[in-house]
Amino acid sequence: MRFAPTSLTAAERELQREVRTFLAEELPPGSYERALGMGAGNNPEFSKRLAARGWVGMALPTAYGGHDRTAVDRFIVVEELLSHGAPIGYHWVADRQTGSIINRFGTDAQRERFLPPICRGELGFSIGMSEPDSGSDLASVSTRGTRTDGGWLLNGTKVWTSGAHENDWFVVLCRTTPIEDGNKHQGLSQFLVDLASPGLEINGIPFLDGSPGFNEVVMTDVFVPDELVLGELGMGWAQNTSELAYERGGPDRWLSTYGVVEEFLRLHDGSRLGTRAVQLLGWATARWWALRNLSLSVARMIDDGQAPAVESALVKEMGTRFEQDVLQAVLDLVDLEPSPDSASLFERLVSAAVLTGPSFTIRGGTIEILRSVASKGLRQ
């Protein structure tokens, strides 16, 4: 385990300035319903405007409409978007996860078909991994893909599929060969599936406060042509393991409740804060600063060709816990009864954070799984 310190180059500072200017113009304070990090709402228009600046598909090859930018450049764009609470929901998963997976494991034809619209911010993707009886234990998926003429028939149910009701496509993890010798990790494949396919039914699983969020996707003989098997058949496990790694350690794992603190400060701007508020602010600011340096270090290591799997798991595990700690500290400090209907943006943000907070340490791999990954890596 080693985090190499790094800082921004002049070019990266310039990018940071550009993004800040863009956001200050696009989203001046008070002009938009600030979101809590990556749990932001969909705004396809915003996604397109961002893409027009070259800030979607940054990690993808220019040949496919991407920008061949570094992980650090993406880090800079993402941290500014998230700290502003920008509405990045529509392009988020495709930009950050599916695009990279298709680029890395997909066929040329798949790249040509999917990457350009992703880079234009015009294609929303969902992820179909979890199932009713398989959460952290991904290898136990029971959705089956069976051979048919020219393709595959998918049968099974995916759950916790965020955004399936608004997105266009999703990536489905299936078992394509039965488990034989007890090796659960073999015989899994991934498919690129049009969410408008016949036989595919999307049922909303409302979030705990009734807002739309998760979906159940039930597939009954959903036909997927051979050319939409993601990359190589039977490689689903390997693809997914790396997919999980992509999700870790970025600013999305420690900025979810940043807006709560910024809006608290805005609420009290001009008045001198009391001791308890100053202590909270100092504690949170110091830790954000240190966490950010670790997280930036992970991005730089990726650019340097390293594989900071343990490091990113460590950042994600502590970052998501910290997101919850920040919220608790604010709730304990302020005199407020949280209400989603409040006229105050600060109070609405607090309410949203209260309701979504528990998911921070669950989504994309629970902290318990992360600890197991990380602790094994500490021995090396």
Add this chain to the structure above:
Amino acid sequence: MRFAPTSLTAAERELQREVRTFLAEELPPGSYERALGMGAGNNPEFSKRLAARGWVGMALPTAYGGHDRTAVDRFIVVEELLSHGAPIGYHWVADRQTGSIINRFGTDAQRERFLPPICRGELGFSIGMSEPDSGSDLASVSTRGTRTDGGWLLNGTKVWTSGAHENDWFVVLCRTTPIEDGNKHQGLSQFLVDLASPGLEINGIPFLDGSPGFNEVVMTDVFVPDELVLGELGMGWAQNTSELAYERGGPDRWLSTYGVVEEFLRLHDGSRLGTRAVQLLGWATARWWALRNLSLSVARMIDDGQAPAVESALVKEMGTRFEQDVLQAVLDLVDLEPSPDSASLFERLVSAAVLTGPSFTIRGGTIEILRSVASKGLRQ
């Protein structure tokens, strides 16, 4: 899991008043080096004076010099002693643990021999359970007892034996029959061993700050006559399991850092505390009050003939964590560089708490073991 609420009777309140009066006379503030809960120093004279009031051996039968008092009566005496930071070290283990074990499992002769001096506060006992390679996993002890003429020869090494350098006797857990069918819990026995026995060597294991505390006790062919096998041969596991249960859930598990807060308050007596100090004080006081009610409930359940094993494990697990939380909160609040040499009692107490704090959640069964015990019980 169920904690029945209870409160003191008029007679119990009277006992509480008596103990408070005794302590106010014996130990007025400033007249003694206040201790942190059960980690108190030895003061045989104080133990004798306490015994003279009938407050040692309270749980033991009057026939042997004890007082046949209830668990709640003991609770009352203990909470006052501990919250005063009284020097209870000399009689503590014998009073609280060994006396009860001898009374419950010992022979008549053993009762007659050991209980009266224990009840007079004249006999200090140590516990010989842990070994270098057996911590929480008690059944893996390797100290052996082998048959000899008229008794047993003990060979092996015990560690973490508190007070062996000052006490008179200790109880030793040994393997007296080799493990055969894999049942590690059979074939264990306990012996009452004179710490002055030939072949027995006591080596201090200084505490991390160099103060005396633990001991290593090395036994080389230490002869123990048959009449000092504690109760029945081969019953060591059962005796010890119940012995562990005795240790749980009492005021000693949530009062260790109480004195730090009381002395903080004494330091600032008369001046109005700031917001942060008031919040800390409110938080700690409220939790002590609630914890005490749970702990008192455990004592009452014992008197009512119930077996609150899960409840006492829950209290101990949370109580010992809370003891550490209190210390951390105080350290974060005050402007102080802890030093054992400080002229201020408060600063000395804080220093002692810093140095001994980690042991709170370890001694007498780590919190990890307690969680395992408790979580199994929650299902019923």
Add this chain to the structure above:
Amino acid sequence: MTATDTPEMDFSVDPLLIDSVTRLLSDTCTFDAVQAAEEAGWAPEIWQSVAEAGYPWIGLPVEAGGSGGTLRDAVEVIRLAGAHAAPIPLAETMLTGGWLLTEAGLELPDGPVTVVPGTSADTLEGRLDGADLVINGDAHRVPWAGQADRIAVLIPVRGAQMVASVLPGEVVIASMANVAGEPRPTVHVRDVRIPIDRVAPVDHPRVGDQLRLRGALGRTAAMAGALEAMSRLTVDYTDQRHQFGRPVSRFQAVQQHLVWGAQDAALASMAATVAAAHAEVDVLGAGFQIAAARAVTEEVASTATRWAHQAHGAMGMTQEYALHHLSRRLWSWRHEFATPGEWRSAVGRMAEAAGPDGLYPLIAS
């Protein structure tokens, strides 16, 4: 048993009452009923069955139209209502609003009563005009104001404490909900004239303190019930849910959540019960116990929801699973009738006043 052998506090509750309330709430507060109540803001049919049995008036004197019974009984019913996430204004009718009306000798209506809890943003003022009381201003976060038959308002007028029994139709109710979806509207009062038969003074000078303590006790008891139910739900769920070939309750990381959640529930439940027994004797005299109970309970409400949700994973984040009926209420209730910081401060100031030598006696009180 001689007198000196009897514990000084009486914790007893009416076992038949508890049994029947438990049965009734289990029957009526089904998952679907509680979920459906989020649309309407409450469950009038549940209220109906509870009211038919007289439960909303437990602890209020029979001669004033109450159902009799002790304050302990009332608190126990609220605890059960919390455990079942009952979407009805029970605590308001029994402990605060209804109580305030009976204290002032005003009529108890057949339906629910609510109360103005009094927040720092409230601006209510009253003045006498002949025999009538004219009220003006805003009151915030008035629980179920739109569903109640009466809104009890405690208002100082010329040095006296007046209680007004306001009809919801007399005021403008601007809807607002807590994070559990329970109505906590703002009540706008615009020169509303309350006739003499719905206004009366209360003699006790500290009736406002009593109201505040009773409000806090009510939420504490409801939280305690919800915490216990949440702990049970989590133990059951993790026993049934399998991952990597065994129940997730076997994993140490999950056991930690189960144990911490059970401790949190035990602390709250004990605190609420002990506080209620002291309040039975004298609500004002139980100021320490109620404040301490409340302070502990709101702290563990915060931690326990964290452990329970973590142990549940994604399932706990969905509307279709019952956890949120409890966790969202806990997130709401801990901020109602004064915030966590205020109760912690209240206890802290009492501890400060007790001083070093009085601190342990206070803890052991």
Add this chain to the structure above:
Amino acid sequence: MTATDTPEMDFSVDPLLIDSVTRLLSDTCTFDAVQAAEEAGWAPEIWQSVAEAGYPWIGLPVEAGGSGGTLRDAVEVIRLAGAHAAPIPLAETMLTGGWLLTEAGLELPDGPVTVVPGTSADTLEGRLDGADLVINGDAHRVPWAGQADRIAVLIPVRGAQMVASVLPGEVVIASMANVAGEPRPTVHVRDVRIPIDRVAPVDHPRVGDQLRLRGALGRTAAMAGALEAMSRLTVDYTDQRHQFGRPVSRFQAVQQHLVWGAQDAALASMAATVAAAHAEVDVLGAGFQIAAARAVTEEVASTATRWAHQAHGAMGMTQEYALHHLSRRLWSWRHEFATPGEWRSAVGRMAEAAGPDGLYPLIAS
């Protein structure tokens, strides 16, 4: 690599230096040597070997008698000293006391230099008497005052900042130690006359702020080193220690402690390194980074010692095992050169001054 491709901060340290310091400290700071130093208060023989290599003067200008090198190098050496629990006044000689002497153009002695850190209880006052400075009063928690060749004192005299190079023999040293057993005596100064060759003014008006920041940075770096060493020690111990038939590192409860301890070490180490790089450019300009690094580090020093001790069990509580050489220093150092609350407040005030729109830029600075 073009200019725009170069990271704006330079984090480089002299690799040969680091290698040799690591080797030297590994060789000299053995368990026994560190343990033995608790009696004497320090390890003069370790000082001797470190001094022979010139390490205590890294970062101080060669022309002033220093060893040259960067402030980053100096901080890195202190981090390594922290990791080895080196019982010598390195930070005092390099970063604070020695630095203060060189800033004032005073002579650097051959032996260790310490500094008066300045606590709220200090009462030092100076007055000029002819060309001499006469000092009077008490200074608290002066690290290794009894072992140092010189005690550097920064003292305001008639609006100017004067540095005095005091001989230990000129003052009364009342012994006192921190919880790690490191000497932190009180220095009583009774009308001590410092001759002109050991007194000089410093021009920079904010030299006191610099001293405070340098002191904090030194302890931060030492804590970072100790935290890393403690994390490694814990990982190794739990791999070797078996319970119930397997290494305890396999238990989820222990893994949690290992992961949290590693995170704490990573946070501190990153924070110290980044703060040092900023301090290299301008110590006063690095006020935010140093305060933030310090605030984070003292917080994790508190939590990480808790996880490490819990994972070690009883073994960690004994003098014969190395954990306490690290944990006791962490418990001490987090309170030295201002307390946790003060540094958190300092960061909080800077964040407040940055305001809502400046907060994220501050975090990303």
